[in-house]
Amino acid sequence: MVLDFFDKVGTGVLKGVDTTGDFAVLAGRTFVAIFARPFDGKNLLRQFQAVGVNSLPVVLLTSLAVSMVFAVQLAFGFKQFQAEGLASQVEGLAVMRELAPVITGLMLAGRVGSAMAAELGTMQVTEQIDALECLATDPIHYLFVPRLLASMLMVPLLTLISVYIGFWGGYLILVGVEGQSAVVFSSEFYKLLAFRDLRIALYKALVFGMIIALVGCWKGYRTQGGAEGVGNAPTSSVVTSSLWILVSDFFLTKLLLV
Amino acid sequence: MPVIDVVDLSKAFGTKVVLAKVNLQVEEGESLVVLGGSGSGKTVLLRTIMGLLTPDSGQVSIEGKIIAELNREELSNIRKSIGMCFQMAALFDSMTVFENVAFALRRHTKMTEAEVAARVDECLSMVGMKDTDKLKPAELSGGMKRRVGFARAIALKPKILLFDEPTTGLDPVMTDVIGRIILDLKQELGVTSITITHDLKSAFMIADRIALLFQGECLACETPEVFKVNPNPVIQQFLRGDAEGPFLQDPPAPKRKAKEASA
Numbered sequence: 001m002v003l004d005f006f007d008k009v010g011t012g013v014l015k016g017v018d019t020t021g022d023f024a025v026l027a028g029r030t031f032v033a034i035f036a037r038p039f040d041g042k043n044l045l046r047q048f049q050a051v052g053v054n055s056l057p058v059v060l061l062t063s064l065a066v067s068m069v070f071a072v073q074l075a076f077g078f079k080q081f082q083a084e085g086l087a088s089q090v091e092g093l094a095v096m097r098e099l100a101p102v103i104t105g106l107m108l109a110g111r112v113g114s115a116m117a118a119e120l121g122t123m124q125v126t127e128q129i130d131a132l133e134c135l136a137t138d139p140i141h142y143l144f145v146p147r148l149l150a151s152m153l154m155v156p157l158l159t160l161i162s163v164y165i166g167f168w169g170g171y172l173i174l175v176g177v178e179g180q181s182a183v184v185f186s187s188e189f190y191k192l193l194a195f196r197d198l199r200i201a202l203y204k205a206l207v208f209g210m211i212i213a214l215v216g217c218w219k220g221y222r223t224q225g226g227a228e229g230v231g232n233a234p235t236s237s238v239v240t241s242s243l244w245i246l247v248s249d250f251f252l253t254k255l256l257l258v
Numbered sequence: 259m260p261v262i263d264v265v266d267l268s269k270a271f272g273t274k275v276v277l278a279k280v281n282l283q284v285e286e287g288e289s290l291v292v293l294g295g296s297g298s299g300k301t302v303l304l305r306t307i308m309g310l311l312t313p314d315s316g317q318v319s320i321e322g323k324i325i326a327e328l329n330r331e332e333l334s335n336i337r338k339s340i341g342m343c344f345q346m347a348a349l350f351d352s353m354t355v356f357e358n359v360a361f362a363l364r365r366h367t368k369m370t371e372a373e374v375a376a377r378v379d380e381c382l383s384m385v386g387m388k389d390t391d392k393l394k395p396a397e398l399s400g401g402m403k404r405r406v407g408f409a410r411a412i413a414l415k416p417k418i419l420l421f422d423e424p425t426t427g428l429d430p431v432m433t434d435v436i437g438r439i440i441l442d443l444k445q446e447l448g449v450t451s452i453t454i455t456h457d458l459k460s461a462f463m464i465a466d467r468i469a470l471l472f473q474g475e476c477l478a479c480e481t482p483e484v485f486k487v488n489p490n491p492v493i494q495q496f497l498r499g500d501a502e503g504p505f506l507q508d509p510p511a512p513k514r515k516a517k518e519a520s521a
Contacts, residue, residue, distance in 0.1 A: 122351075130348065131348040134308055135361060136338045
């Protein structure tokens with residue numbers, strides 16, 4: 001009974017170490033492979049489109065919705081103690097530091113990370129990744145690197161767009177519905193913000209981009225077991241990368257606000 | 259020195275031993291056909307030769323270089339001289355036929371696009387797939403996919419070709435077509451090849467030597483004429499295609515005969 005318990009705990013710990021090590025090795029190989037040749041520009045451009053351009057509508061809509069809801073909550077909250085003027089300042093701070101990078105990260109984990117896991121998973125079970133190896137092509141270099149580079153560039157860019165949309169979300173509610181002055185809102189929105197806040201948002205977006213691409217590619221690359229495995233890979237990728245985005249957001253916030 | 263030298267190769271997955279001290283040598287320009295039942299380790303043998311799997315013991319050498327001891331760059335260089343044809347073709351489904359065949363040429367040579375196009379056309383012609391370059395793999399039949407897979411494998415003019423069950427699942431006519439293409443490729447390119455197949459007709463058509471894998475071991479490796487008259491009961495049963503015999507350890511009972519006997 002006791003031995004069984006320790007056996008299960010030991011097996012779990014070994015599996016955890018094995019999985020973490022596997023991810024760390026593949027992530028390390030991906031960063032090293034960034035500098036390998038040949039450089040495939042067309043492949044990279046395709047990924048810029050898949051990760052960035054095609055994600056624009058979903059990022060626009062979610063950023064608008066979240067910033068509007070947040071503005072409604074702020075307007076209601078600050079109205080309780082006659083401090084409605086603070087709503088636009090807090091909205092600006094929240095959108096820049098948290099809402100824009102986290103919402104963009106989570107949406108891309110769902111849209112892009114899952115697609116990467118499904119695509120690479122299908123390639124794995126249909127021997128296309130083995131075919132790449134046999135054609136003297138490192139799958140890490142050919143598949144992981146363009147996706148990682150595209151995510152590292154596009155998630156920060158989309159985060160900037162999300163901040164801009166967040167401004168207009170707040171504007172619609174606080175100016176359009178709550179009747180605040182448009183001029184005051186526009187200046188108050190940026191009042192509490194400093195360059196450091198933009199830097200924090202971009203650092204976070206960069207890390208989230210790495211998480212989305214590396215977890216998506218890793219889950220796809222390690223797919224086993226045919227259709228069932230291909231079905232599980234995107235789900236597992238979305239859950240893992242969303243979790244890591246939220247956990248790393250806490251540590252990044254603590255670290256970057258010091 | 260053999261071009262492909264498999265020495266005491268063993269590979270197991272968990273407790274299941276797939277290959278047990280297999281020895282095979284393939285000389286330059288020779289065509290070796292490996293026969294064996296399902297799950298006898300034929301594909302594992304090919305994947306180990308390509309360096310996709312690492313042997314538990316023993317070794318595989320290509321032109322004197324031990325595959326398991328090569329670093330990634332050395333392995334990549336060796337792979338440029340080997341063409342691998344997968345059982346289900348493994349074509350890149352996001353690319354057209356042209357892009358599939360041109361893939362290695364664009365990555366590993368300094369050819370201009372016009373030269374790449376000419377080479378792709380040449381390769382597709384050799385396998386009878388000219389004018390299909392704009393199609394996607396999803397638009398091709400099983401036999402067409404295999405042939406495009408062959409064209410992709412020969413694009414870099416490899417010295418060695420490995421065929422993993424190239425005729426499985428195809429109709430008898432297409433099986434014969436594939437057999438002829440393999441024979442043509444062998445004669446036109448003068449490559450060393452290993453073909454894994456269940457199909458005896460194409461095996462005897464293309465083989466210089468035939469090997470049979472049984473329960474992880476290599477039972478024989480000899481010329482087709484000698485192989486045909488090998489007295490080993492496993493080989494004879496395989497050649498006859500009978501259910502009764504030592505090849506299957508627990509063949510299902512012939513229900514119809516049993517019913518007739520009891521009646």
